[in-house]
Amino acid sequence: MSRRRVVMTGIGLICALGVGREDVWRSALAGTPGAAPISGIEIGDAPVRMACQARDFVVEDFVDRRLARRADRVSHFALAAAKLALADAHLRVSDDGREIGCILGTGTGGNQVRDDNHQTMLERGVDRISPFAIPYSMCNHPPAEVAMQLGLRGPTMAMLTACAAGTDAIGTSTAVIRRGDAEVMLAGGTEAMITPLWLAGFDAMRVLSHHRDDPASAVRPFDVSRDGFLIGEGASIIVLEELEHATARGARIICEIAGYGASADAHHITDPDPTGQSQARAMRAAIADAGIAPSAIGYVNAHGGASRPGDPSEIAALRRALGDDHAADTAVSATKSMHGHCMGATGAVEGALTALAVADGRVPPTINLTDLDPECAGVDHVVGTAREVRLEAALSTNNGLGGHNAAIVLVPWKEQ
């Protein structure tokens, strides 16, 4: 029996670049910076005061008043992105919903709900904690709430592999469909980590950018003056469908999810393996799973976290996976320069942008890359503005704290 094929038929995107697939894609192609001084939330005396907030997101547009008040922003994003994705796919959930599941990546779940309740306990006592403290802060609340609101009764779970979670969620959802446990999966990630604790926690790790005066130029992947990332927020949820299910209902297919690979560095909890060999294994596994040659990869949406050690190790990994010659010809961009590091959602944001690049024949740029670090040379960096490229296949890759590496291969859909 031949393997079931999985295609993407809908995209729901919310991030600093906008709300909705078209909005975000237009901003990404235009090279729009999503960073700004943090506004609208109380961050106390946080050491870093800029981030890539989803400023255009209006919760009431997607979520009823009660849930808007009680649930965490991370779940608001997820519900909204799921609704956008279903609408984009023109998909109606069946009455029993048993053929549809949901896997969403997240880094830390409902931070604000947890922090508020913990503070309440410290200041007012253990009996003042809300009965919703656990359900609305647990990392699996976003996929559970999506399943509840939309009536999905297939496999549903949260995926936690830190910054690789969105990519692992898409890959694992693909596996769920391939093995026959679902016909459709809502896959992606959601994150709302712009909170005082995480601003302080990340800054203590010395991983956040301090280009204080100019948020728009702060995130500089592969640039010689890069000094870290800015926290992004939002959600990206895509509709994955078994091919025959999609064609039977006449769905418009965006691309095929052809391959998925995952590996572990087994090296260090925060620093990547400098040789990039484990990241390269995840990329090669995804390429092999897709049944294509490495030379078919025409574009890589890189992790590109603008970290001093991370960016060179990723380029080293790309060169290992694609071969030096082909790597030099491969278009590479780090869209985190625009939407920030959306943590558990970032792989899904970037996976969606990669899909749009494949479908559209246009590659979004890396912005703020004015002076390429020689240690990051060896690939064809797409700098500043979008570029038209006819793609045979594209790769989206991410790495997470703890040594998680994940990669997916997307290929254009041709009527067949």
Add this chain to the structure above:
Amino acid sequence: MSPRELRERVVVTGIGLVSPLGIGRTETWTAALAGRSGAGPITRFDASDHGAQIAFEVKGFDPLTYIDRRAARRMDRSSHLAVAAAALAIDDARLEIPADAERYGAVISTGNGGNATYEDAHRTLLERGPDRISPVALPMIICNMAAGHVSITYGLQGPLACVLTACASSLHALGEAADIIRRGAADVMLAGGSEAAVTPYAMAALDASRAMSRRNDDPAGASRPFDAQRDGFVLGEAGAILVLERMDLALDRGATIVAELAGYGATSDAHHITEPHPAGTEQAQAILRALASGDIDPTSVDHINAHATSTVAGDVSEVRGIITALGAAHAERIAVSATKSMHGHCLGATGALEAALAALAVADQTVPPTINLANLDPACEGVDHVRTAREQAIRTALCSGFGFGGHNAVLAFTAVDA
């Protein structure tokens, strides 16, 4: 009989348990068969302000037995429990991990990650300011770090993940890890979960959700699944990790096979954020999917290690789900045990702990008991409740787990002929 090729079959070859019933597979299994309770008053912090003041703590556990001092300082207790359980599992499987362990991976789950570290760090932020947060706080808190530490400690370079579905987390972890082997992405997976949530805030917040027992004057009698006097679950902590292997490779290296992990079914209630669907409809679907995924004859199900947390609503819906899935006549003959009566509800680790007990039940052809089941709730009738350990034929054992949010997972373990 499964039509799968040997290379697509997944077997359990090692079990590592750090549980309220003891440290190591044998200690835990022996205590479970003897019907002991691991509960007691909370000793890990001063719980005198708390509504629920009892828990199933892991006793006599020294992380330094398994982890060097410097590394241990940079891990939350949840990671200590995971790394120790992994050490015990690897040892139990007599597994030699090669230097280039690219075909060895891990899926290690949790409900909540580094609770104690979170509470310390957030309190520090509030009381002393953002510049006093430790650089290792964030890595110690995030839920995937137990998996990360297991990978780093034992050099596992294959797929590495943490799937999170609240109280069903580590059953999904085992199911997804088995699928990673079946689809050819790894040969050996360490899979399971760890949880260390006996901390002031986690305990208080769980208690606020009104799901916990407050039988503080009777710790050993507080977790009483299916009993008419049950009043909620009692929290436990644990690390529980199983070694899963591709069957042909396990046979080739002469491994001792505990049981085959033959089926996995996952569904969602899409009903309520904390309450299960009263009819157990989608729980029943998870049972049916687990059986179908392994081509397992439903009439071969002889034992179920139930989720049964001792909540009023949950235990009833679970029995209904079993009857719906397997039929009233067959359900009456199924030996059901709720081992949470002895080890408590270990949240993200509980599924793997119970899966280990289900696999051991298959290996030993012995069913562990539900203790404290003095007065069976009539609403929980319809299955064969096991009150003391019993030797019997077990062809297929199921292990069920259901999480807040409506996540359902069921694993099927079958006996492997020697």
